[in-house]
Amino acid sequence: MSHPLGEYELVIGLETHVQLKTATKLFCGCATRFGAEPNSQVCPICTGMPGMLPVLNRHAYELGVRAALALHCEIAPFTKFDRKNYFYPDLPKSYQISQFDVPISKNGWLEAAGEGHTVRVRIHRAHLEEDAGKLLHPESPVGRADYSLVDFNRSGVPLLEIVTEPDLTTPADAHAYLTELKQVLQYTGISDCDMEKGSLRCDANVSVRLRGATVLGTKTEIKNLNSFKFIVKALEHESERQIRVLEGGGRVVQETRLWDPVVGETRVMRSKEEAHDYRSFPDPDLQPFVITAEEVERIRRTLPEMPAARRRRFVESSGLTERDAEILTADRAIADYFEACAALHAAPKLLANWVIGELRKEMNERHLEAESLAEKLPPARLVELARLVEDGKITRLVGKDVLAEVLTSGAAAGRIVADKGLAQIADAGALEPLVDKVIAANGKTVADYRAGKKPALAALIGQVMRETKGKANAPLVTKLLQDRLGA
Amino acid sequence: MPPSAPTAPTAPTELTAHALRAAIVARRLSAREAAEAHFARMERVEPQVKAYLTTCREPALAAADAIDARIARGESVGPLAGVPVALKDNLCTRGVRTTCSSRILEHFVPTYDATAVERLRAAGAVTLGKTNLDEFAMGSSTENSAYGPSLNPWDVTRVPGGSSGGSAAAVAAGTAVAALGSDTGGSIRQPAALCGIVGLKPTYGRVSRFGLVAFASSLDQIGPLTRDVRDSALMLQAIAGPDPHDSTSAAADVPDFARDLEAGVKGLRLGIPKEYFAPGTDPEITRAVEAAIDVLRRAGAEVRAVSLPHTDYGIAAYYVVAPAEASSNLARYDGVRYGLRAGAEGGLLAMYKESRRRGFGREVARRIMLGTFALSSGYYDAYYNQALRVRRLIKRDFDNAFAEVDVVVCPTSPIPAFKVGEKAADPLQMYLADVFTVCLNMAGLPGISIPCGFTSGNLPIGLQLIGRPFDEPTVLRAARAYERETDWHERRPAGLA
Ligand SMILES: [Zn+2]
Numbered sequence: 001m002s003h004p005l006g007e008y009e010l011v012i013g014l015e016t017h018v019q020l021k022t023a024t025k026l027f028c029g030c031a032t033r034f035g036a037e038p039n040s041q042v043c044p045i046c047t048g049m050p051g052m053l054p055v056l057n058r059h060a061y062e063l064g065v066r067a068a069l070a071l072h073c074e075i076a077p078f079t080k081f082d083r084k085n086y087f088y089p090d091l092p093k094s095y096q097i098s099q100f101d102v103p104i105s106k107n108g109w110l111e112a113a114g115e116g117h118t119v120r121v122r123i124h125r126a127h128l129e130e131d132a133g134k135l136l137h138p139e140s141p142v143g144r145a146d147y148s149l150v151d152f153n154r155s156g157v158p159l160l161e162i163v164t165e166p167d168l169t170t171p172a173d174a175h176a177y178l179t180e181l182k183q184v185l186q187y188t189g190i191s192d193c194d195m196e197k198g199s200l201r202c203d204a205n206v207s208v209r210l211r212g213a214t215v216l217g218t219k220t221e222i223k224n225l226n227s228f229k230f231i232v233k234a235l236e237h238e239s240e241r242q243i244r245v246l247e248g249g250g251r252v253v254q255e256t257r258l259w260d261p262v263v264g265e266t267r268v269m270r271s272k273e274e275a276h277d278y279r280s281f282p283d284p285d286l287q288p289f290v291i292t293a294e295e296v297e298r299i300r301r302t303l304p305e306m307p308a309a310r311r312r313r314f315v316e317s318s319g320l321t322e323r324d325a326e327i328l329t330a331d332r333a334i335a336d337y338f339e340a341c342a343a344l345h346a347a348p349k350l351l352a353n354w355v356i357g358e359l360r361k362e363m364n365e366r367h368l369e370a371e372s373l374a375e376k377l378p379p380a381r382l383v384e385l386a387r388l389v390e391d392g393k394i395t396r397l398v399g400k401d402v403l404a405e406v407l408t409s410g411a412a413a414g415r416i417v418a419d420k421g422l423a424q425i426a427d428a429g430a431l432e433p434l435v436d437k438v439i440a441a442n443g444k445t446v447a448d449y450r451a452g453k454k455p456a457l458a459a460l461i462g463q464v465m466r467e468t469k470g471k472a473n474a475p476l477v478t479k480l481l482q483d484r485l486g487a
Numbered sequence: 488m489p490p491s492a493p494t495a496p497t498a499p500t501e502l503t504a505h506a507l508r509a510a511i512v513a514r515r516l517s518a519r520e521a522a523e524a525h526f527a528r529m530e531r532v533e534p535q536v537k538a539y540l541t542t543c544r545e546p547a548l549a550a551a552d553a554i555d556a557r558i559a560r561g562e563s564v565g566p567l568a569g570v571p572v573a574l575k576d577n578l579c580t581r582g583v584r585t586t587c588s589s590r591i592l593e594h595f596v597p598t599y600d601a602t603a604v605e606r607l608r609a610a611g612a613v614t615l616g617k618t619n620l621d622e623f624a625m626g627s628s629t630e631n632s633a634y635g636p637s638l639n640p641w642d643v644t645r646v647p648g649g650s651s652g653g654s655a656a657a658v659a660a661g662t663a664v665a666a667l668g669s670d671t672g673g674s675i676r677q678p679a680a681l682c683g684i685v686g687l688k689p690t691y692g693r694v695s696r697f698g699l700v701a702f703a704s705s706l707d708q709i710g711p712l713t714r715d716v717r718d719s720a721l722m723l724q725a726i727a728g729p730d731p732h733d734s735t736s737a738a739a740d741v742p743d744f745a746r747d748l749e750a751g752v753k754g755l756r757l758g759i760p761k762e763y764f765a766p767g768t769d770p771e772i773t774r775a776v777e778a779a780i781d782v783l784r785r786a787g788a789e790v791r792a793v794s795l796p797h798t799d800y801g802i803a804a805y806y807v808v809a810p811a812e813a814s815s816n817l818a819r820y821d822g823v824r825y826g827l828r829a830g831a832e833g834g835l836l837a838m839y840k841e842s843r844r845r846g847f848g849r850e851v852a853r854r855i856m857l858g859t860f861a862l863s864s865g866y867y868d869a870y871y872n873q874a875l876r877v878r879r880l881i882k883r884d885f886d887n888a889f890a891e892v893d894v895v896v897c898p899t900s901p902i903p904a905f906k907v908g909e910k911a912a913d914p915l916q917m918y919l920a921d922v923f924t925v926c927l928n929m930a931g932l933p934g935i936s937i938p939c940g941f942t943s944g945n946l947p948i949g950l951q952l953i954g955r956p957f958d959e960p961t962v963l964r965a966a967r968a969y970e971r972e973t974d975w976h977e978r979r980p981a982g983l984a
Contacts, residue, residue: 044597044599049598049599049825050585050587050592050595050701050819051585051597051601051697051698051699051701052697052698053696053697053735055734056734083815085814085815087839089823089835092819092823092824094818094821095815150823150824277863277864279814279859279862279863281811281815281867284703284704284735285701285704286734286735287735
């Protein structure tokens with residue numbers, strides 16, 4: 001089978017910026033709340049007023065260390081901050097405080113579940129830096145106004161930049177890595193990773209080379225990748241573009257390219273010659289920062305079980321399928337909820353079906369947050385409902401309605417079943433008249449069935465179920481119908 | 488009255504801070520009278536000296552009245568109660584424009600006080616106004632001010648030194664009892680020497696830099712300019728100490744700077760660095776400093792030769808490190824949020840270029856370019872990193888010297904006050920004015936300049952005493968010991984109205 005890239009292979013490295021979940025900014029006391037009025041969360045420090053000095057937010061630093069530990073990085077016992085100098089109106093000091101040669105952490109790795117294989121990515125480094133403000137371009141009656149506005153609410157918000165080694169070789173693997181990264185960061189409470197709110201942003205370095213070559217090809221950097229879908233598309237597009245250039249006898253030019261989601265292409269943003277000389281040097285306003293091995297251990301001990309380990313455990317000890325385990329662990333709160341339920345029940349697989357199926361559907365419809373699930377539906381309630389179905393007290397179909405009712409009213413499942421008379425009808429004597437009625441009323445379907453169209457039976461079963469509002473025992477109905485129609 | 492006290496009443500504008508505070512607390516003089524006397528003197532001498540850029544008469548009188556009212560009610564007042572002080576105009580003052588003597592901040596009014604200013608006010612000081620400086624503290628004469636030079640009260644055809652020239656001139660001219668300056672390469676000590684007053688640069692980190700408009704962050708330090716050493720201790724006491732708003736302020740405990748002030752120099756080991764007595768220094772200055780060393784020896788100090796072999800590289804390294812930091816610190820003046828904005832109609836780049844071209848003076852522009860170059864990729868190691876290596880060597884020189892001596896003694900400036908315009912055309916000559924002062928900033932050490940004589944042309948000469956990190960008490964004690972033996976600090980310029 002020929003490979004989609006032919007004789008070429010793709011080499012990808014990702015730089016991901018995540019916003020750390022702190023109440024205040026990295027170097028001042030301003031709030032970091034998303035969506036506030038422009039310039040309502042600013043002070044003289046984060047707007048670069050004369051004489052103002054940064055003071056490191058210790059919590060942001062610890063969150064950074066926590067993330068680095070979750071990514072199996074080495075933590076630098078000593079770290080420092082540097083200034084990255086460039087002019088732009090959204091950058092109030094005209095330099096960004098970042099980390100240059102002594103990042104808080106380096107040399108980690110992350111394993112992600114790829115399609116049929118495990119994707120192992122080395123983390124080159126993870127470092128802290130401050131975010132810039134945001135430019136706004138107002139509209140005037142005749143088009144774009146001839147001025148721009150700057151919102152500094154985001155200026156100084158703490159970011160962790162996570163840089164991988166160029167270990168990824170397909171857009172799908174890049175997607176798998178990002179999915180896993182997002183999960184780990186959400187699990188550890190480090191970031192919301194909400195791309196729409198800009199709390200996760202990604203740049204990609206891409207190059208292609210002939211399969212088996214040992215030297216890396218010339219890379220381009222792609223910016224403005226603000227959804228996982230775009231990342232995959234941009235990587236596909238960019239690798240194809242580079243191969244076309246090489247096949248045409250040309251050379252890939254080192255440059256920064258911008259992904260245009262409307263056109264679905266990358267285009268040149270700036271060439272290597274136009275690249276900034278950031279003139280980085282140690283920020284003299286901040287002292288080098290020291291962390292002891294004990295402090296690192298203290299932070300390490302607070303790390304929860306990582307999603308990959310949890311998935312493995314769900315498969316190995318709870319007997320779930322890989323797919324179910326993946327769905328359940330995608331959100332830490334859901335996984336926690338599932339485990340709380342499973343602790344009260346001997347058959348985790350059955351509970352997994354409830355959580356993955358009906359419960360997630362109800363949550364979507366009700367816009368119910370995973371975090372508030374345990375409060376809205378205590379694990380014991382869900383287990384009670386599952387038992388009613390297992391024990392044949394109610395049908396699975398009725399069970400779905402009861403779940404909705406439990407969520408709406410907050411009453412116990414048993415009580416709802418009793419009050420509304422929802423118990424299963426498993427008495428042939430009670431069902432036979434209904435079966436006869438359905439057969440009499442659906443001559444065409446009955447004829448179809450008799451003519452060999454087996455699926456027609458399902459329609460008849462459905463009719464009986466409707467007559468009983470879902471309470472009829474389905475196997476019994478099937479048997480009665482088959483007997484009557486002479487299967 | 489003790490017999491040594493002056494018998495004739497002295498004008499409030501001639502008193503020291505401690506004497507003035509004592510008079511105010513004893514109700515021999517009100518804080519309002521003291522403040523008013525200073526504003527009155529300003530009217531007479533400011534046209535000649537031009538020390539101030541902004542005066543704050545109404546708020547100053549209100550603050551003075553508040554002090555008087557507290558005293559009248561028998562309430563306790565701070566250690567600087569009623570003392571009229573001046574602030575270098577690179578110290579941010581809430582509601583009062585802070586220009587850094589630059590066009591780019593001509594109309595900039597901060598919404599906050601610098602920590603040092605806040606502490607000075609809390610100690611009861613009455614702030615009279617903001618003093619002139621070389622633009623963004625870059626210079627040694629105040630000639631680099633966008634608002635014209637200040638002049639030396641001892642000879643108004645000469646410069647007061649810089650960059651805290653306005654503060655030094657005000658204290659010497661009797662238009663402030665004491666002042667705050669900032670010292671990046673000698674900017675407190677050199678003008679103090681040229682104006683015949685006391686100037687102290689504390690250890691780096693001793694005083695918070697929060698609210699000091701940055702020139703070179705790893706070198707800048709705020710300190711007092713005063714009429715005697717006791718006032719220097721008093722002012723330092725008020726402003727020193729850790730500040731949660733400045734990560735580089737030291738956690739070190741603040742000692743009582745007055746406690747050992749009168750302890751003398753008996754047994755104290757003084758180091759005389761031969762590198763600071765090289766040819767090139769005005770011979771009158773060398774003689775005055777040698778005579779001062781004799782005074783200290785006779786007072787009981789033990790004098791030894793020490794060597795600071797990397798002194799010669801100090802200026803070169805300083806003129807890499809300081810501009811490098813400045814190029815970044817001053818990048819925020821871009822016309823976007825505050826300060827001068829020009830050329831906006833030509834688009835973003837034109838706005839940046841035109842605002843900065845019009846906003847910055849030649850010396851500031853020169854240093855921004857120097858610093859930008861020194862940090863550029865391909866030059867960083869040859870310049871910036873090399874300068875940092877020199878900085879470590881200079882620090883080590885001092886460490887070695889302080890293993891053998893307690894205080895290093897040398898001239899503050901190689902030359903006395905020079906004529907306005909004399910060196911303005913030659914930046915290199917001007918840079919050499921800092922030759923004896925920059926190494927302390929590079930090493931972060933405390934240093935004081937005290938008056939130690941006059942040239943034949945009646946221009947003041949400064950003696951510099953340098954101490955170990957955070958050992959201001961020993962520096963002040965040695966300076967005070969010298970001051971007790973001499974009366975240079977009691978001389979006031981006679982030429983002013
Ligand atoms: Zn802020």
